[in-house]
Amino acid sequence: MRRLGQWLWRIVTVFDWPLLGLLAMLAGLGMTIMYSAVGNTGGRFDDQLRNLMLALVAMWAVALVPPAWLRKFAVPFYVLGVILLLGVEFFGETSKGATRWLHLGVVRIQPSEMLKIAVPLMLAWYFHRNDQQLRIRDFLVAIVLLGIPFILIVKQPDLGTALLVLGTGFFVIYFGGLSFKLLVPVTVIGIAVLAVVVVNEDALCEPGVDWVVLHEYQKHRVCTLLNPGSDPLGKGFHTIQSMIAIGSGGLYGKGYMQGTQTHLDFIPERTTDFVLAVFAEEFGLYGCIMLLVLYLLLILRGLVIAWQADTQFGRLLAGALSMMFFIYVFVNVGMVTGVLPVVGVPLPFLSYGGTALLTLGIACGILMSISRHRETSD
Structure with a gap:
């Protein structure tokens, strides 16, 4: 009792x-x-x-799991997630033009979902481990740890999940001590790119124009955002x-x-x-x-x-x-x-x-x- x-x-x-x-x-x-x-x-x-x-x-x-245990499993959980993402890259199942699923015999999983938790776990473990002596090199390593799953998820393609993984990982790096001054040039470049896209919308959204960094369907989504009336019964x-x-x-x-x-x-x-x-x-x-x-x-x-x-x-x-x-x-x-x-x-x-x-x-x-x-x- x-x-x-x-x-x-x-x-x-x-x-x-x-x-x-x-x-x-x-x-x-x-x-x-x-x-x-x-x-x-x-x-x-x-x-x-x-x-x-x-x-x-x-x-x-x-x-019920103490944070100390979560910290111990951070590295293997992250490594497993990246391995499964590589499995999707080479052996994944394609549905509706996207390869996001991996069949493990008895179950079909979407490894990118794991990385929403695995990436902040891994980065929090990394900054905790190096808390006493953070250097520029540590931030570069953290960016690499974040960039690997982000790129693999973008290639599936799954831009929504990739942005969530990128955003959550970024906040770990920022809270870990990343200087706000380093974000200013990135913000300026982002605003400049957005302005160029808005000003040149008609030319950039023409059929056949390759945006290089985006898939064709992603380009259509941006163009539809700028002018939903361009395809009211479609995109x-x-x-x-x-x-x-x-x-x-x-x-x-x-x-x-x-x-x-x-x-x-x-x-x-x-x-x-x-x-x-x-x-x-x-x-x-x-x-x-x-x-x-x-x-x-x-x-x-x-x-x-x-x-x-x-x-x-x-x-x-x-x-x-x-x-x-x-x-x-x-x-x-x-x-x-x-x-x-x-x-x-x-x-x-x-x-x-x-x-x-x-x-x-x-x-x-x-x-x-x-x-x-x-x-x-x-």
Whole structure:
């Protein structure tokens, strides 16, 4: 009986209750809007409920693992992820023009999802190990560690996941001590390139113009972003219908399950990438503000956990994973509102998807592990 009590106490105390409360509210909203969005898409609501339960179990299991153990597994987990990415490069399965899956005989996996966790783990371990004597060389090594999986994922091609891996890894490097002054020239170059693309849109978006660094479909996504009306029934259809749904929601929305764009099947991918358009049409601007406030509180809670962590590893990892949620939300909202190209990034805890939910659950579990376990910096 005493052992049972100790086991139950361990289950209860492993949770970070502010974080768990925010996750519960987001998950509740997610299942509510999923019920409206599924329409005639079979058993997706039941599947999403199962995916959510699996993500919560994964979160609890990871939360039980002390950060010291996570640090020990950082290198092998990263190496395994890179090896699997190389396996995708040479032996991967191609579907809809992309090679992202690897069949291991009994199961088919998407290794790029692993790297969303493996890259910040590896970089946090590296900076923790070299915390006392950081030099330019250490930052160059970190950039290489980040660049290898980023390039392999871009080649699949999977630009959305690649950007998430790049962004999360960048925040580890930045929090690790990268000077802000070094980012100024990169920012200036990025703004200059963007200005050139906008000014020369007509010429650059002509058929046959090769952008070299981007695949043809990625070029079309950028061109469609600049002018959705250029192909309203093709490449621009997603963006146009999404903006119509958001605009028709107004301040208060049309009411739950009353969205015409949703239930007349005008919104493509309404259960995955564009679920926010469904939410905005039914709950309006005020509903969207409430949702964004919940995400903001989630990110802030993660940053508080990072600030309170007692090792460099915990601080860097918690900070990077918190900013990963920011990247998810920023990119998805930008896609749905027509501010950013469509790159296939889901909205955390609202979009349908098992792998993405599992990754988010593991990330939250790591945050809880850092919050609840204390270790001596070594």
